[in-house]
Amino acid sequence: MDDAARRWFAARRWSAEDFGEELLRDAKQNIRVSVVVPARNEADTVGEVVSELRSSLLTTGLVDELVVIDSGSSDGTAAVARRAGATVYAAHTIEAGTSPLPGKGEALWKSQFVTSGDVLAFIDADLTAWGPHFVTGLIGPLLTDESVLLVKGFYDRLADGHPASSGERVPQGGRVTELVARPLLNLYWPELAGVVQPLAGEWAIRRSLLQTLSVPVGYGVEFATLTDTYALHGLNAIAQVDLGRRGDRQQNVQDLGVMAAEILATALRRLPGGDLDRTTVTPRLHQHDRSCEVGWRTRHVPVDERPPAVLINRQR
Numbered sequence: 001m002d003d004a005a006r007r008w009f010a011a012r013r014w015s016a017e018d019f020g021e022e023l024l025r026d027a028k029q030n031i032r033v034s035v036v037v038p039a040r041n042e043a044d045t046v047g048e049v050v051s052e053l054r055s056s057l058l059t060t061g062l063v064d065e066l067v068v069i070d071s072g073s074s075d076g077t078a079a080v081a082r083r084a085g086a087t088v089y090a091a092h093t094i095e096a097g098t099s100p101l102p103g104k105g106e107a108l109w110k111s112q113f114v115t116s117g118d119v120l121a122f123i124d125a126d127l128t129a130w131g132p133h134f135v136t137g138l139i140g141p142l143l144t145d146e147s148v149l150l151v152k153g154f155y156d157r158l159a160d161g162h163p164a165s166s167g168e169r170v171p172q173g174g175r176v177t178e179l180v181a182r183p184l185l186n187l188y189w190p191e192l193a194g195v196v197q198p199l200a201g202e203w204a205i206r207r208s209l210l211q212t213l214s215v216p217v218g219y220g221v222e223f224a225t226l227t228d229t230y231a232l233h234g235l236n237a238i239a240q241v242d243l244g245r246r247g248d249r250q251q252n253v254q255d256l257g258v259m260a261a262e263i264l265a266t267a268l269r270r271l272p273g274g275d276l277d278r279t280t281v282t283p284r285l286h287q288h289d290r291s292c293e294v295g296w297r298t299r300h301v302p303v304d305e306r307p308p309a310v311l312i313n314r315q316r
Contacts, residue, residue: 002190002191002194004190004191004235005190005193005194005235008238012148012238012239012240013239014242015137016133016134016136016140016241016243016244017133018140019137019140019141019143021060021062021136023140024062024136024139024140025061028062031118031119032064032116032117033063033117033118033120034065034066034111034115034116034119034120034121035057035063035066035067035121035123035135036067036068036069036108036111036115036120037050037053037069037086037123037124038069038104038107038122039068039069039070039071039073039077039107039125040070040073040104041075041077042075042077043073043076045125045126046077046080046081046126047080047081048084049123049125049127050086052131053066053135054085054086057132057135057136058085062135064117065117066087067086067088067111067114067115068081068082068086068087068088068089068125069088069089069091069094069107069108069110069111069114070088070089071091071102071103071106072090072102077125078090081125089110089114091106091107091110096110096312097312101217101302102217102302103216103219104219104221105218105220105221105224106218106306108215108221109217109221112207112210112211113309117207118206118208119139119143120205120210121135121202121203121204122201122202122203123135123202124201127247129158129245130243130246131244133243134202137243138203138204138241139151140241141241142204147236147237148238148239149208149209149237149238150203150204150225150226150229150237151203151205151238152195152196152200152203152239152240152241153197153200153202153203153240153241154196154197154241155200155202155245156244156246157174157245157246157247158246173200174199175253175256176199176256176259176263177197177198180264181263184263184264185198185227191230191235192226192227192230195240196240198222202246205225205229210225211308211310212232212310213225213228213229213308214305214307216265216302218259218262218301218303219263220262220263223263223267224266224270224305227267254289254299257285257299258299258301261301262303265283265301265303269305283300283301283302284298285298285299285300285301286298
């Protein structure tokens with residue numbers, strides 16, 4: 001491992017257990033915290049996620065608002081989340097001076113326009129094994145250390161997204177993390193090689209930083225936020241927190257292929273010679289599919305990026 005990465009890993013790593021309720025209350029003072037849950041067709045899990053966050057954090061005052069951004073769900077995700085106690089917005093209805101686009105990054109970017117927190121914590125809607133310590137762990141370094149701007153969560157992934165009968169734990173990141181994101185970081189951003197799960201959907205950030213960043217509309221959002229924060233503010237602006245175990249719904253390998261293409265496009269734009277203002281790749285992925293008449297299908301790869309929100313705010 002790169003020497004800088006090794007030193008950072010030792011110095012800027014915490015456990016969620018390090019941040020108890022009393023410590024956070026003392027540190028929170030007048031800092032507002034927003035929890036944002038991006039969701040698309042997660043009716044089976046989003047209700048439990050919202051209910052747990054609401055009862056454990058919102059009603060106790062550790063979190064000031066709980067918002068679900070629904071990205072065009074067709075399964076009643078928004079209604080389930082609303083009944084569970086979240087404030088729900090449809091991503092395409094949030095006015096940000098741009099034509100709406102689908103994608104997780106779009107939902108996170110737009111959340112800046114409907115939340116008020118000084119700190120924003122993002123939690124995926126498909127979690128099946130987790131706890132409210134995900135949020136308290138993520139916001140802990142931001143509330144207790146002014147030099148920390150971005151916090152990444154990491155965890156042991158449970159086999160098949162659910163606890164195995166043997167208690168099996170899978171310490172690696174997901175397939176796209178291990179086969180795409182981690183090799184990219186080691187090759188081109190070796191100082192970030194100590195980030196255990198660079199694509200983790202559980203992370204927290206200061207609004208003052210997020211509003212200055214360009215945001216990919218798709219799954220490149222976590223990779224871009226990590227590398228851009230490093231480029232702008234250095235390694236010590238980033239911290240990571242061990243959240244224990246995490247289970248979620250696993251995606252099929254063809255969907256992961258699209259995600260991998262998004263990560264690659266995001267990285268290419270940030271390498272020397274890259275350009276955030278233009279598309280540097282063809283936004284299509286061809287996948288072999290015997291069910292199609294020609295044996296192939298073409299998938300759209302979201303490669304658009306949103307400008308820093310602070311620029312949108314100035315224009316409105």
